Amino acid sequence: EDQVTQSPEALRLQEGESSSLNCSYTVSGLRGLFWYRQDPGKGPEFLFTLYSAGEEKEKERLKATLTKKESFLHITAPKPEDSATYLCAVRGQETSGSRLTFGEGTQLTVNP
């Protein structure tokens, strides 16, 4: 069974203070690791897909990296508008259909 654990549960940063969010996963044959951003009461917004260890993707102040056991979402010089819950999800090779297994998320607050 695919499993995803995210840490920390909550993170409070000052504007400009860079940090990283962690996503540890257990999956049989990774067929994709996904990062989403979710604002309160809204649907998850797709950010990145990573497929293999060593892969990196960037978008504005966000950079996602992948190893064989975990992924990191690095936030460089965050702004208050980056405040949201960040969700990590995986799709495993043995998963029937194309379901995603999500972690509980990291709630990020960036103070001005």
Place this chain on the structure above:
Amino acid sequence: DSGVTQTPKHLITATGQRVTLRCSPRSGDLSVYWYQQSLDQGLQFLIQYYNGEERAKGNILERFSAQQFPDLHSELNLSSLELGDSALYFCASNPGLTQGGNEQFFGPGTRLTVL
């Protein structure tokens, strides 16, 4: 805006009742996924349809059912509602390729409150 639409946005009903949630996928997407998000459990996969056929099932209760119609919109039916069914219900869609880890695009959700 992901291109996935869901109606209604909010639904308030009583225990024992039945409701229907509707989802229209992005143009061209053949796969539709339903997820439940409650405060204590995060996002949980319920069911997937691909081009009208059920493709995968998660921990979906027997009181819940879904279908995908020829025009590719999908409906999630929840019956004999209990207080614990109160949650956000999300629909997601993608082209439905069987190879690779293709991303899913989520709708704005339906907030269900059971009183």
